[in-house]
Amino acid sequence: MGGSIIIEAARKGQITPEMEYVAKVEQIDPQRIRNLVASGRVVIPKNASRDTIPVGIGESMSVKINANVGTSKDFIDVEEELKKALIAVQYGADTIMDLSTGGDLDEIRRNILDSIKVPVGSVPIYQAAQDSIADMTSDDMFKAVRKHAEDGIDFVTIHAGVTLDALEQMKKSDRILNVVSRGGAFTIAWMIHNEKENPFYEEYDYLLEIAHEYDLTISLGDGMRPGCIADASDQPEFMEFITLGELAREARSKDVQTLVEGPGHVPLDDIGLSVRMMKRLSDGAPLYLLGPLVTDIAPGYDHITGAIGGSVAGMHGADFLCMTSPSEHLCLPTVEDIKEGTIVTKIAAHIADIVKIKDRAKKMDDQMAIARKNLDWERQFELSIDPEIARSIKNSRQSKSDACSMCGDLCAIKIIQDALR
């Protein structure tokens, strides 16, 4: 199997190579990383059998971003999904999740694991339910988790908070869109069909055993997350927060690294509430947010509505943002969509980092300000989050002056420098 269980080592006072690595990247004392990992406030998702680049997610870490890739039943092209994963990493994705639901899932997963060095996540129930949700057994669900762990997956989303109680809450609610989480929907459909409790909840200890064996990080999925602004911040959502908090604390006590997933669709002024509530209820578990999307009326621009929500969530303490692509709510994204979504989400993470980790992030902005003061365009491009696009826009409409063509010689920076000379 190779490699020690990271959180176990941290608790024993050991600083593993993964902690050293993260300490260097984050410019934080390794001892402090060890403390944060031991307390479950930082996770380093890394399968014990895989040579994954260590990434620290959680308190005091820079905000990380994940890019989702994967086939659907309608579009099965392993090469294209690989391209998506590679371009996402190229533009700053810290982790990749393979959410494939169409084709040979084992082949796709292994391809991605072979090509990608950053942590790779998956949702095992997608595979367990691929042929038929109704015919899936609870054994199939756990087997899928084990198979993914064996293959080297670093973190898995498990919708253990979707319980019979939660289902009753949902039925009583006046939600417009009951459930929009795919894994949540599979679980609920299974529970209704079999009239049974969610196996991942009922046999959570067994899940934790498997996870511990492979040092698999569990990301507790929010199957009850709201799917529109109207459904946000309601009883089913907050009930699930409470369950996820309990499950996170339990996992930690069994030396399993755990993330907690959050909404979804949330009005801008409710994001702080959700983030603080989940942090409190889980004793500070790293928080992984899908968006959140702060309006429903902008299909085609949901990478932007997600970045708006993500920036604000990060400001309030969210640690890990899942990229949204321009094709969210419309179709399976293209490679270009994944690139665009990754860049925009990376911008959101940086904006949050200016608040979250302060000077460590802000020094990039300071360098840019100095380059602007000097009208040093090459340096500005170099410092840009997307140098290629910055350069091409600038060059498309050059000025006769050394400033840009918006103001030319009427550039405020130039005028003031001359006036103060």
Place this chain on the structure above:
Amino acid sequence: MGGSIIIEAARKGQITPEMEYVAKVEQIDPQRIRNLVASGRVVIPKNASRDTIPVGIGESMSVKINANVGTSKDFIDVEEELKKALIAVQYGADTIMDLSTGGDLDEIRRNILDSIKVPVGSVPIYQAAQDSIADMTSDDMFKAVRKHAEDGIDFVTIHAGVTLDALEQMKKSDRILNVVSRGGAFTIAWMIHNEKENPFYEEYDYLLEIAHEYDLTISLGDGMRPGCIADASDQPEFMEFITLGELAREARSKDVQTLVEGPGHVPLDDIGLSVRMMKRLSDGAPLYLLGPLVTDIAPGYDHITGAIGGSVAGMHGADFLCMTSPSEHLCLPTVEDIKEGTIVTKIAAHIADIVKIKDRAKKMDDQMAIARKNLDWERQFELSIDPEIARSIKNSRQSKSDACSMCGDLCAIKIIQDALR
């Protein structure tokens, strides 16, 4: 001259046709609009001589957006600037500002005023200083204001807060980018060259007389706004807030409608501070924000960093957002840039409206959620902020199912509907 002075009428208890119009658009009682206009908390920028569509900006109104157009010394094409203005209005700009600095400024301004029915703003000092800042007289500055008012301009940005005191503050500060406001830079260069106080500050009463004569709305420009994250929320900025607050109250006492302009570049967690401070200091004057941009490292994506800042500013009470285009900091925008910037800023305004005016805005999102529940794609496109792009993305990768190609038959909405049946 035609038309009454709107704020004067409001103070006399009269509900003018403009107030009636705004009341209908905003779905608010006309009497309440009258109160808000009388107290200066809402402005309806409309030159007394022009048949402008009335737009209410301020407390309890939906968040409005402005699109900047205009030539530069490097690119002088009246037709292109007109196209920008028209496409901005088509995609939801509530007002247009003509910031031209190159070519025959009178011709451009009149062309825009003839073609555009929404309120049009300008910055008269750009014209006064067009030939030479040093040779400009204070008389030229006031004459430019009068000329614009005569032509029918509805609101003008005046950098009256740029005072000798403010200049001293700035010199003492450790700003990286001293001044990035073009009008602010013109004013400071003039003050240094002439060793005199800013005429718009010193003879502010005279400015208000001109404004009152034409019912011209004054937008108090923030010449000292920070130009990068490092310079944000500093002494020169906050000193100017105080001056602008005083000037806004003075204008109001002379029956001149007034907006106050705000930063600029601001870290995400300082936006609320700036917005509340300016609202407090100006007794609730409508607040007009340029962005704010929440990072400096994303040239090419500043329409997005501006939308992130703008959403949060609107949530805290900003009333009027100036569009940023993807070419901000790089070059004069193209027509396509203006379209993109307008759509994204409109999204930001709507996101803020979900918080600011609640159900009046949220009902759009509710309709979308219902259309999604019904998998009614035509209705979803219809409700989209940009139906064209939503439709084209969806149609580019169709699903064999009635859901989208992200999930196909594994659509959570479909699964739950079936399971609950």
